[in-house]
């Protein structure tokens with residue numbers, strides 16, 4: 001069976017070495033040495049000032065909305081994983097969808113201004129598939145209207161924008177270290193922000209609001225992560241350069257071999273150094289996409305329709321029209337991409353798609 005993705009596993013002994021240390025210390029969670037080591041290694045690697053390691057990428061978004069005290073309407077993208085929208089609703093805010101740019105699959109920055117009302121407090125955009133949003137344009141609109149900006153950068157480990165980590169943009173960026181992401185800690189996530197005071201507050205908030213053993217700075221939640229998760233993170237992080245290089249070479253191979261009038265690829269935003277997190281293919285019609293899925297499934301290859309359906313179809317929200325997103329999400333497919341994916345399997349995927357599209 002060939003899935004769309006497989007988690008990267010480091011050599012077991014490298015993980016066990018960290019676990020042995022945890023057993024020796026008997027320190028399992030609560031700001032332990034491995035959590036601190038992971039945070040500091042990631043800060044150095046990504047060149048970010050403030051990074052807080054959390055339980056997952058969904059709580060990261062919720063914490064960002066909470067610390068900024070957002071209310072009312074939050075402008076967001078309909079093309080993302082459900083956690084982007086559900087976090088807005090979970091925090092009692094109202095998601096307002098702005099349609100996407102068909103070329104990049106990210107929120108169309110030029111349409112944001114028209115969606116702003118007197119209830120709008122923020123923009124929450126996803127850098128979809130690891131490709132940067134129109135960051136400068138979004139910030140310019142936000143500044144003009146006094147809005148906060150949060151980026152769901154769950155796909156963006158090691159993506160850069162204009163020469164620095166993409167996590168440095170917006171008031172807060174969030175990411176996920178879930179097992180299926182480019183860099184993972186089994187479950188995990190993080191928030192990033194340039195403002196030290198805001199980072200300090202999120203530091204209290206992730207630990208029940210404690211700012212001392214018997215003191216509470218503000219209302220908090222339990223969003224801290226454990227030594228075991230950090231151990232996996234550190235073991236995976238030792239291989240990050242190979243992980244990124246492999247994904248890039250696999251992606252370039254697909255790009256080269258999959259040229260067809262029935263297929264296009266996402267356009268990487270100017271200024272973005274892409275991390276090759278996913279390999280999305282946009283077919284000329286949903287019919288062609290369904291035919292390719294059927295033929296691939298027959299050979300036990302299981303690509304995924306990321307992201308389908310459009311989030312504007314969520315049953316707990318009133319329908320808002322997003323025709324471009326509805327169209328793209330009906331035609332987009334992510335092909336298998338993971339560290340141990342063999343070239344021969346890529347060749348098979350390519351051959352099946354080419355044959356299906358040529359009607360053979």
Ligand SMILES: *Cc1c(COP(=O)(O)O)cnc(C)c1O
Nearest residue numbers: 056057058081083154176177178
């Ligand atoms: C994976 C993902 C999340 C959620 O992250 P978890 O760590 O699984 O909670 C949020 N947004 C996007 C775009 C994602 O792909």
